[in-house]
Every structure is written in structure tokens, then in C-alpha cells.
Amino acid sequence: MSAVAHAYRYAHASATLAEPSGPRLSLATSSPQADGGAAHPHFFEGRLLQPRLCAELLSAVHLVVGSRFFTPANSVARAIALADPVVTAGGELLRFEGFSSCCSCYVRVDLLPDSYDGEVVGKGTTNVDFNAPMRAALARLRDADGLALSVGRDALTLQSGNSEVVERKVALPLRWLRGMVEVQSYLAGMGRRFELKGLEALRFLRTLPKASTSRTPLWVVPSPKGPFTTTRPHPQGVRVTDTSRLRVLEALLPKARSLAVHADEGQQASAWVLDFPGARLTLALSAEPWRGFSGEGQALRALMRMDDERAVSQVKAQLNWQALIDAPALACTLGIAEASVEDSLRILGASGLVGFDVVERRYFHRVLPFDLSSVEDMHPRLADARELMARGAVTIANTSPVEAQVSSSGTAYSVREIDGELRCTCPWYAKHQGERGPCKHVLAVEAAAFAVEGGK
Numbered sequence: 001m002s003a004v005a006h007a008y009r010y011a012h013a014s015a016t017l018a019e020p021s022g023p024r025l026s027l028a029t030s031s032p033q034a035d036g037g038a039a040h041p042h043f044f045e046g047r048l049l050q051p052r053l054c055a056e057l058l059s060a061v062h063l064v065v066g067s068r069f070f071t072p073a074n075s076v077a078r079a080i081a082l083a084d085p086v087v088t089a090g091g092e093l094l095r096f097e098g099f100s101s102c103c104s105c106y107v108r109v110d111l112l113p114d115s116y117d118g119e120v121v122g123k124g125t126t127n128v129d130f131n132a133p134m135r136a137a138l139a140r141l142r143d144a145d146g147l148a149l150s151v152g153r154d155a156l157t158l159q160s161g162n163s164e165v166v167e168r169k170v171a172l173p174l175r176w177l178r179g180m181v182e183v184q185s186y187l188a189g190m191g192r193r194f195e196l197k198g199l200e201a202l203r204f205l206r207t208l209p210k211a212s213t214s215r216t217p218l219w220v221v222p223s224p225k226g227p228f229t230t231t232r233p234h235p236q237g238v239r240v241t242d243t244s245r246l247r248v249l250e251a252l253l254p255k256a257r258s259l260a261v262h263a264d265e266g267q268q269a270s271a272w273v274l275d276f277p278g279a280r281l282t283l284a285l286s287a288e289p290w291r292g293f294s295g296e297g298q299a300l301r302a303l304m305r306m307d308d309e310r311a312v313s314q315v316k317a318q319l320n321w322q323a324l325i326d327a328p329a330l331a332c333t334l335g336i337a338e339a340s341v342e343d344s345l346r347i348l349g350a351s352g353l354v355g356f357d358v359v360e361r362r363y364f365h366r367v368l369p370f371d372l373s374s375v376e377d378m379h380p381r382l383a384d385a386r387e388l389m390a391r392g393a394v395t396i397a398n399t400s401p402v403e404a405q406v407s408s409s410g411t412a413y414s415v416r417e418i419d420g421e422l423r424c425t426c427p428w429y430a431k432h433q434g435e436r437g438p439c440k441h442v443l444a445v446e447a448a449a450f451a452v453e454g455g456k
Contacts, residue, residue, distance in 0.1 A: 003171035006370060008084055010166040011040050014129040016137035022146035025055075025138070028166070029087070029152050030127040030369065041126050042152030043089035046118010049278065051147035053255055055138040057109045057281055058096060060248050061085050062130045064107040065098035069245055069289035083172060084127040087151060088355075088366035089120050091323025094151065095366070096128070097355070103179035103292025105245055106284040108355070115278030122152065123321035125366040129166065177370060178379075179293035183284055184349035186269040186293065187356040188363070190262040193238050194222035198274075201259035205250050208243040215288065217241040220261070239267040241288040249274060249283060262358050268435055269293070271358050280359060287435075300382050300437050311336050315344040319353065319365040326362065350379070385443035394448040402449050406441040415445040422446065 010028040017024045025048075031040045048054045065085055088095040094116075097108035128151065141147060196204065204227050218229045219237030230237070238261050240246070252274055253259065262271040267287070274281040286293050314334050319325075327345065331338040345363045348354045352368035388394060388406060397403040401417035406424075414425045421434060428439045438446070 003173045004177065004371065006083075006170050006172045008127055008129070008166075008168045008170070010129045013131055013166050014134045016134055016141070019148070022148065023137075023141065024148035024150065025134075027087070027149070027151045028129040030084070030129070040152060041089075041122055041124050042150075043087065043122040043124065044094055044116075044118060044120050044149060044151040046116045046149060048116050048147045048149050050115060050143065050276075051141055051145060052143045053276060053279065054111065054115065054147065054149075055141045056252060056255075057111075057276075057279060058085075058130075059135060059138055060252060060281060061096050061098050061107050061109055062135060063248055064100050064105050064283070065130075067100045067105065067248075068102045069100060069104055069242060070102045083170065083176065084130055084168075086125060086366075086369060087128045088125040088321070088364075089151070090123045090321030090365065092120050093323045093364075094120065095355075095364070099176060099180050099183075101173075101176065102289060103173075103175050104286040104289040106179070106183045106282075106293065107248070108282045110280045110282075110357070112278045112280070116149070118149070126369045172370060175292060177372065180368060181350050181352045181372070183269075183293045184354065184356045184363075185346060186264060187262075187271060187282075187284060187358050188346065188349065189264045190269070190271055190358055191265075192260055192262050192358075193236070194227075195258055195260045196222075196227065197258055198253050198256035200226060201256070202250065202253035205246060205253065208246065215241065217288070218243065233267075238263045238270050239287065240270055240285060245285050245289065246272065246283070249281075252281065260359070266435060273359055275359075282358060291436075300379060300385075300443055311340040312344045312347055315341055316348060316353065319348075322365050324357065324360050324362045324364055325354065381437070381440045381443060384440040385447065388440065388444040389447055394444050396445070396448055396452055399449050399452055402445065404445040404448065406444060408441060413441050415441055 008030045010030055012028050014028045015026055017026055029040045029043070062085060065083060083098065085096050085098040092113045094111040095108060097106070099106050208229070216231055217239050218231060218241070219234040219239055220227055220229055221234045221237040249259070249272060256274040256276055258275045260273045260275065262273065263269065269284060269286055271282055271284045314336065315330065318330060318334070325345065327341045328338055331341045334341070345354055349356060349363065352370070352372045354363040354365055356363050388408060393407045395405045397405070402415065402422060403417070404415045406413045406415060415422055422438070422442045422445060423429065423434070424439050424441045426439055426441055429442070
């Protein structure tokens with residue numbers, strides 16, 4: 001499996017420290033500097049107002065990051081070094097996010113200003129060390145103990161220049177990196193389907209199978225008597241396969257005010273959002289555990305059709321660790337169309353520079369702390385489509401409805417618009433039927449047709 005080498009360099013190991021005023025959770029941040037000489041980011045110092053809840057939320061992030069819900073039949077399950085959670089500070093919010101090793105689950109915890117008494121002192125994104133002793137200490141923590149939190153290099157416990165650097169080298173699979181950026185496009189295309197009170201959601205989750213090996217999808221359907229599941233597609237339902245992926249929510253639901261369920265129109269992904277006083281947890285699931293977010297290609301259309309690269313640069317220049325990005329206001333400030341701003345944000349999301357909040361329906365700025373520029377095949381279909389365009393392989397016969405021929409690998413494929421959707425005669429489209437984003441031929445035809453229409 002293709003992978004990218006990545007090193008975590010921590011000034012010290014994260015720990016729960018005993019102090020006279022109570023325990024303090026010290027989360028060490030990773031430095032991108034190869035020599036470790038630069039100061040590590042210091043994001044936050046303060047006290048958590050709900051210590052036990054915050055401990056459980058942070059543990060849930062690492063539980064997902066350390067989970068694998070699917071192992072391919074032709075591979076052997078093996079212990080691998082896991083990606084540490086990513087933390088973003090900005091706009092008075094702390095966000096912790098991670099991705100399962102099988103690429104089918106994304107999790108994010110948002111700590112809102114009401115959850116702490118302190119100050120977000122820095123802006124930026126990095127990894128935080130989440131080790132076994134620290135997780136064990138969190139599991140024992142109680143509200144009566146209180147909990148202070150510091151995120152960053154802790155000058156109170158380290159001698160400047162004498163601290164030992166904790167380094168862990170990992171191989172990040174390209175699928176993991178692609179999934180981390182691709183999931184943002186799915187979240188941006190979701191709408192809220194239904195909402196349950198916390199205890200109602202807990203009762204429902206307890207009726208689901210403890211484990212699932214069936215490939216049969218279920219539809220979770222709301223009703224006046226409470227949600228139920230069916231194996232038949234339902235217009236008001238939300239599709240989910242392998243309900244064991246929802247188990248991370250069960251321990252948190254007794255404290256949650258509500259569970260809101262979101263899904264995209266094609267029922268290819270869902271997001272399950274727990275709301276707490278001062279905090280939120282978002283769990284996004286791909287259509288099936290064996291079909292990770294990494295191959296979905298939902299952002300490819302925007303990447304292929306974006307003809308105004310200047311708009312992307314303008315929007316990127318406005319990013320300043322905002323907790324929420326107001327697209328209409330940004331369009332007004334820059335004097336460009338709102339659609340161009342939305343497309344630019346979608347492109348920036350596929351580049352790891354912004355995430356999407358399904359509750360607020362807006363993007364937020366963060367930079368994934370990985371060397372994404374070294375990943376040459378982050379979007380292989382995009383590169384293939386551009387190559388088809390460059391060598392003139394696309395012949396447009398009609399633009400309304402679209403009819404075209406694409407010469408690829410010695411074969412001529414037909415692309416036609418049927419009921420507003422472009423369909424291709426290639427084997428890839430026959431297998432996926434457009435559910436995993438457009439094939440390279442459709443991408444090339446859309447770009448060519450768009451260019452023809454723009455030239456009229």
C-alpha cells in the first residue's frame with residue numbers, strides 16, 4: 001500500500017499531572033521542524049468546566065483513530081502506528097479530529113467557549129500526543145476532581161532547552177490522507193434528516209446489533225414512536241452499513257442533549273452529531289466500512305471546472321483560522337460571485353486547508369499538519385481527466401443535452417446526459433454508477449462542455 005512517511009516530534013509526552021489545585025491535562029503538540037529547535041505551538045491554557053465529559057469526548061476521538069472496521073480479504077491485519085489526533089485552535093474554539101485506519105469513519109470534537117474558563121492563546125493546527133497512560137488517567141477522572149487543560153509546550157514542567165523530544169515515525173497510507181480531505185466534500189453536501197433527544201437515541205442505539213458482519217445496509221427511519229430500522233430503502237431514512245461503527249456514541253448519549261442525523265442526497269454517507277452544553281461531537285460514516293472516503297471523488301468536479309484560479313488564491317488569502325467562514329460576506333468583500341467562493345472553499349477543502357461544520361453549514365480554516373504536496377496521486381482521476389483534455393481526446397457532439405466521445409486507452413467511450421446526469425460506457429462507471437464521483441471520462445467531458453458553453 002502506498003504511504004507517506006511522517007514524523008511526530010513532541011517536546012514531551014502528554015500526561016495528566018497532579019497539582020495542588022487539581023489534575024491538569026497537558027497535551028503536547030507536534031513540531032514540524034526537523035531539528036526540533038522551534039517552539040512548539042501553545043494554543044490554550046485554562047480549566048474545563050465539565051471535566052468528565054471533555055475527557056470522554058477526547059477519548060472517543062482516539063477510540064475512532066485507533067479503530068479498524070474493515071480489513072481486506074487479501075491482506076493480513078497487523079499492528080500499525082496510528083495517526084495522532086489533529087487539533088485546531090482559532091475563533092475561541094478548540095477542534096480535535098481524527099480518522100479511522102480503515103478510512104470509513106471520521107470524528108471531530110468541537111469545544112465551544114462555554115466549555116472552558118480560559119483563553120485560546122494561539123491560532124493554528126497540529127497533532128497532539130495521545131498515549132496510553134494519559135488515556136488511562138482520563139478514564140479515572142471525575143468532575144469533582146476538576147481539570148485544567150494546556151495544549152502546547154508546557155513551560156511549567158519543562159526546562160527550556162533540556163526537554164527530551166518524543167519522536168514517533170509513522171507511514172500514513174495515501175488512502176488515509178485522501179479520506180481526511182475527501183470527507184469534507186461529503187459533509188458540505190449533507191442536510192439534516194432528523195433529530196432525537198439524547199435518551200431516545202440511547203434507547204435506539206441499544207437495540208442495534210453489537211457487531212455487524214453483514215453487507216446488507218439498513219435504513220434508520222424516524223417515526224412518532226421512535227426510530228426503527230428496515231432493510232428496504234426508505235425516503236425518510238438514513239442508510240448505514242455496519243452499525244457497530246455507531247458504538248462510540250453509546251457511552252456519550254446519557255449526557256447529550258440531542259443526536260442530529262445528517263445525510264447526502266445519494267445516501268452515500270451520513271453524519272451523526274451529538275450536542276452537549278458547550279461541545280459537539282461529529283461522527284461521519286462512509287456508505288460501507290469496506291468503502292472508505294478515500295476513493296469517493298466528490299470534490300473532483302469543482303477541481304476540474306474551476307476556471308478562475310484567481311478566486312481560489314483570493315479566498316485562500318482571506319483564511320485566518322476562522323471558526324466559521326461566511327461565504328456570502330467573503331464574496332462581497334472580494335467582489336466575486338458567491339458560487340466562485342463556494343467552489344474555491346470546496347477546492348481548499350480537498351487540499352486540506354478547510355474543514356466543514358455540518359451544524360453551522362459553514363467551512364472553518366485549518367491546515368492539516370501533513371505534507372500533502374508530496375502526495376502525487378491525491379486525485380488520480382483528476383490528473384487522468386486533464387491528460388485527456390490536453391491531448392484532445394474529447395469530442396463534443398452536443399452540449400444540451402451533452403453528448404460526447406472520449407478516446408481512452410485505444411477505446412472510444414460514449415458520454416451522454418440522461419435525466420440531468422452524465423453517464424459513461426466505461427467499465428468504471430458500469431461498476432459504480434456515479435456513486436463514487438465521476439469517472440475520468442465524465443470529468444473531461446464536463447470540462448470540455450463547460451469550455452464550449454463559456455465560449456459562446
